[in-house]
Amino acid sequence: MEDPQDRREGSRVPVFVQTAFPEQPELDNWRQMTEEEARLVYEMTLRNELSGGTPVVREFEARWREWTGLKYAMTLMNGSSALYAAYFGLGVGPGDEVICPTYTWICTIAPAVMLGARPVFAESDPETLQLDPEDVRRRITPRTSAIVAVHLWGNVCDMDALMEVSRETGIPVLEDCSHAHGAKWDGKIVGSVGHVGVWSLQGSKAVSAGEGGVLATNDAEIFERACLVSQVNRIGGLDLQTQRYAELQPLGLGMKLRAHPLGIGIALVQLGKLEELNRRRRQYVEAVEAGLREIPAFRPVRVYPKAERGGFYAFPVIYDPSEVGGLPTLEMVARLRQLGLNVSSSPYGLLHRLKIFAEGFDVFTRNRGPLCGDYPGYLEGDFPVTEDVHRRLIFLPMLSDPVPGAVDKIVGILRAAADLGSPHP
Numbered sequence: 182m183e184d185p186q187d188r189r190e191g192s193r194v195p196v197f198v199q200t201a202f203p204e205q206p207e208l209d210n211w212r213q214m215t216e217e218e219a220r221l222v223y224e225m226t227l228r229n230e231l232s233g234g235t236p237v238v239r240e241f242e243a244r245w246r247e248w249t250g251l252k253y254a255m256t257l258m259n260g261s262s263a264l265y266a267a268y269f270g271l272g273v274g275p276g277d278e279v280i281c282p283t284y285t286w287i288c289t290i291a292p293a294v295m296l297g298a299r300p301v302f303a304e305s306d307p308e309t310l311q312l313d314p315e316d317v318r319r320r321i322t323p324r325t326s327a328i329v330a331v332h333l334w335g336n337v338c339d340m341d342a343l344m345e346v347s348r349e350t351g352i353p354v355l356e357d358c359s360h361a362h363g364a365k366w367d368g369k370i371v372g373s374v375g376h377v378g379v380w381s382l383q384g385s386k387a388v389s390a391g392e393g394g395v396l397a398t399n400d401a402e403i404f405e406r407a408c409l410v411s412q413v414n415r416i417g418g419l420d421l422q423t424q425r426y427a428e429l430q431p432l433g434l435g436m437k438l439r440a441h442p443l444g445i446g447i448a449l450v451q452l453g454k455l456e457e458l459n460r461r462r463r464q465y466v467e468a469v470e471a472g473l474r475e476i477p478a479f480r481p482v483r484v485y486p487k488a489e490r491g492g493f494y495a496f497p498v499i500y501d502p503s504e505v506g507g508l509p510t511l512e513m514v515a516r517l518r519q520l521g522l523n524v525s526s527s528p529y530g531l532l533h534r535l536k537i538f539a540e541g542f543d544v545f546t547r548n549r550g551p552l553c554g555d556y557p558g559y560l561e562g563d564f565p566v567t568e569d570v571h572r573r574l575i576f577l578p579m580l581s582d583p584v585p586g587a588v589d590k591i592v593g594i595l596r597a598a599a600d601l602g603s604p605h606p
């Protein structure tokens with residue numbers, strides 16, 4: 182049978198659906214979706230496994246529990262709904278504050294806002310790009326009800342420091358692992374270190390369901406509350422662990438954020454390939470980073486000693502304009518692109534600069550909600566450390582199965598671009 186992917190332009194099989202980072206498909210042989218995923222979806226459709234806690238959904242959740250070592254796992258529509266269920270599980274609600282890095286995707290924090298909580302942004306470590314635990318500590322108030330550790334771009338937060346803050350204050354830590362499937366802290370899969378872990382399975386993620394999400398935890402209360410707010414009438418496989426909310430079942434709170442089983446079928450196959458994907462991506466990233474040792478204009482992002490990267494959602498490097506006669510980042514990006522390397526500046530802006538968070542917004546109308554009233558808003562300059570490094574990030578293509586010579590080509594272009602110096606006097 183002809184493979185429909187081979188009919189695509191130039192018959193070069195596309196690699197990842199890439200929403201956040203530059204594509205360079207001619208340098209990559211990885212095929213994100215294969216016959217295996219298609220076959221399972223075909224079989225599930227014929228078995229009419231299309232709704233609820235089907236056997237494949239249950240198998241996926243069991244595999245996720247096994248893989249993370251966590252007691253409870255549930256699938257949801259997407260990472261955003263998994264975050265919503267996690268915040269609800271933690272009891273985040275009106276009047277609360279949630280501390281989150283200003284450098285993350287808006288969906289990390291939006292679900293907390295929808296529950297009535299106010300975002301409190303924090304700085305990131307300029308070398309690792311991860312949430313700065315000391316800045317978190319400074320921003321804690323009696324209203325703080327959660328700290329969100331986002332393992333940004335596949336790197337890992339300093340979980341020892343964040344869990345220390347949590348122990349001292351009693352504030353729980355939610356890990357957003359959407360970029361970092363399979364990353365580890367001190368040998369433990371991220372998502373299993375804090376109080377609850379959340380993963381997006383959206384199409385560009387290392388484990389893709391097309392659209393999907395997972396929540397996992399060891400905490401029965403978080404799990405049960407997440408069930409109540411997301412799994413109305415789910416048949417099979419999601420049993421409450423205590424009697425606390427038994428009388429509300431099976432309808433829970435009547436909210437339905439359940440995953441589509443076909444997407445979870447795809448993710449089940451994808452999970453089986455994650456180790457291989459991570460191994461290949463790690464090898465590629467480390468090879469390029471080794472090449473950067475002799476190009477001071479581009480510095481690899483630092484990794485904490487106890488961290489092992491995973492997922493590798495994107496490949497940022499830190500640009501130092503002073504090494505290239507002050508050439509601004511955007512001009513360096515243009516130069517690299519001209520030389521044939523598909524790079525970009527940061528695909529995400531900083532949340533405190535978005536209008537909604539900078540100026541506030543009447544979320545629930547009639548001047549109610551967390552972003553109006555005494556909401557202070559944010560200004561440019563409020564997060565000088567993160568703002569400075571954010572302006573200097575350059576994202577290289579993330580390759581999963583580089584064609585021979587790809588690393589040399591990429592390092593060669595980076596060196597050539599740095600050696601050209603500044604065109605400005």
Ligand SMILES: Cc1ncc(COP(=O)(O)O)c(C=O)c1O
Nearest residue numbers: 259260261286288289359381383
């Ligand atoms: C860090 C982070 N958190 C949450 C999400 C939300 O996931 P989803 O798109 O599956 O809703 C994303 C999506 O890209 C993300 O990058």
